[in-house]
Amino acid sequence: MDHPDWSAPASPGPLDARVALPGSKSLTNRYLVLAALASGTSRLRAPLRSRDTELMAQALRALGTGVEDATAARGAIAPDWIITPSALRGGGEVDCGLAGTVMRFVPPVAALCDGPVAFDGDEHARVRPMAAVLDALRDLGVRVEDDGRGALPFVVHGTGSVRGGRVVMDASASSQYVSALLLAGSRFEEGITVVHEGGPLPSLPHVEMTVEALRDAGAVVDDSEPSTWHVEPGELLPLDVTVEPDLSNAAPFVAAALVCGGTVRVPHWPQHTTQAGDRIRELLAGMGAEVVREGQDLRITGDGQVRAFDVDLRDTAELTPVVAALGAIADGPCRIRGVAHIRGHETDRLAALRTELEGFGVGVEELEDGLVIRPAPLRAHSMRTYADHRMVMAGAVLALRAPGTVVLDPGTVAKTLPSFTGLWSDMLGQR
Numbered sequence: 001m002d003h004p005d006w007s008a009p010a011s012p013g014p015l016d017a018r019v020a021l022p023g024s025k026s027l028t029n030r031y032l033v034l035a036a037l038a039s040g041t042s043r044l045r046a047p048l049r050s051r052d053t054e055l056m057a058q059a060l061r062a063l064g065t066g067v068e069d070a071t072a073a074r075g076a077i078a079p080d081w082i083i084t085p086s087a088l089r090g091g092g093e094v095d096c097g098l099a100g101t102v103m104r105f106v107p108p109v110a111a112l113c114d115g116p117v118a119f120d121g122d123e124h125a126r127v128r129p130m131a132a133v134l135d136a137l138r139d140l141g142v143r144v145e146d147d148g149r150g151a152l153p154f155v156v157h158g159t160g161s162v163r164g165g166r167v168v169m170d171a172s173a174s175s176q177y178v179s180a181l182l183l184a185g186s187r188f189e190e191g192i193t194v195v196h197e198g199g200p201l202p203s204l205p206h207v208e209m210t211v212e213a214l215r216d217a218g219a220v221v222d223d224s225e226p227s228t229w230h231v232e233p234g235e236l237l238p239l240d241v242t243v244e245p246d247l248s249n250a251a252p253f254v255a256a257a258l259v260c261g262g263t264v265r266v267p268h269w270p271q272h273t274t275q276a277g278d279r280i281r282e283l284l285a286g287m288g289a290e291v292v293r294e295g296q297d298l299r300i301t302g303d304g305q306v307r308a309f310d311v312d313l314r315d316t317a318e319l320t321p322v323v324a325a326l327g328a329i330a331d332g333p334c335r336i337r338g339v340a341h342i343r344g345h346e347t348d349r350l351a352a353l354r355t356e357l358e359g360f361g362v363g364v365e366e367l368e369d370g371l372v373i374r375p376a377p378l379r380a381h382s383m384r385t386y387a388d389h390r391m392v393m394a395g396a397v398l399a400l401r402a403p404g405t406v407v408l409d410p411g412t413v414a415k416t417l418p419s420f421t422g423l424w425s426d427m428l429g430q431r
Helices: 025-036 050-060 099-108 131-141 176-185 203-217 247-260 278-285 314-327 340-344 348-361 389-398 410-415 420-427
Strands: 013-017 043-044 067-070 081-086 093-095 117-120 143-145 156-157 165-168 192-196 229-233 241-244 262-266 290-294 297-302 310-312 336-337 361-366 371-372
Touching: 013 247, 013 420, 025 043, 025 050, 025 081, 025 099, 025 176, 025 247, 043 143, 050 093, 050 099, 050 410, 093 099, 099 117, 099 131, 099 156, 099 176, 131 143, 131 176, 165 176, 165 361, 176 192, 176 203, 176 229, 203 229, 203 278, 203 314, 241 410, 247 262, 247 278, 247 297, 247 314, 247 389, 247 420, 278 290, 278 297, 278 314, 278 336, 314 336, 314 340, 314 348, 314 371, 314 389, 340 348, 348 361, 348 371, 348 389, 389 410, 410 420
Parallel strands: 013 262, 043 241, 093 117, 165 192, 310 336
Antiparallel strands: 043 081, 067 081, 117 156, 143 156, 192 229, 262 297, 290 297, 336 371, 361 371
């Protein structure tokens, strides 16, 4: 659905702002799945409420799980969720929207239902690759109907149990394939052993996040062998967890300190985390920012200059759009490597970034696995967003140096951060 265009604000000068961000999408959706498979009622505190997480909650409801609002702690950004497991039932339909975590994490859970579950999603979701997960389920004895597409729509025919065991897959297109099987694996009769055979596994920190979340729920996980993960069969314990702020969603806000100059603080930045977005600290420091932890806050201070960079973002690919926007503003040519797999995200992000950066007057060479960016003075541009939340965030950063820029369909950012434009205006002192 299209949304009113957004005249994105230009830089007001040096910043002095504090930006409190909602919870991590990646953690919220992993905890929701584990809670649905647990032995008792769970509570998620400060979860992200966005399109992707609401789709996950609704998907689990369609399988018989209770997911209800609860009173949040005073001052919390979002209400808590109470998750009450029940016998998993078939016969329902799952709307995946454009959420990779829903279309990939829920089918192995649906295989445990007592009947068929139909999956579909947004138009672009139907071209996102799913074959690795569906073929893995077939290897485990699950009947899946997809008319040979290896993509949405498809039907998973649950029989109430899954044998489990060892499965070999090529997860080089998305680490979510591995996480999908691990999250449900403890409920399989023989547990699950996932072996990745193929090109380099992208976004490995997201698999590490899955392993840690499983251990939080009491699962026994062996990840000691490279490219191999084993989850023992057994009961999952109920969770009572507070979801960390989303560090990937923090990226455009802390990047603004570098572009505008001044300081941006993000409260409750975790001391230790499996979130891949935490790497933004290292990246901004390399571009000239001062990055300091002050108690529970992270403080980023910049002088309005961005130093040129050459970075491999294979494990932190969700940062690519914001990093590319910084490259367009840098003091010399920049290169982003290792992100060929983001062609299969919400859109072909490499092609989209090249097209839109060129619209701002920037020189861009699109490589097989990344971009070479040759900065130039930015001109105002009407930036398309391709139903991709990260493109909205990149557009906001670019507009800081390109007054008059309009970001088209900004509401697509609701996928992970519905309050983005309001938080952005507040940070800039323009609301």
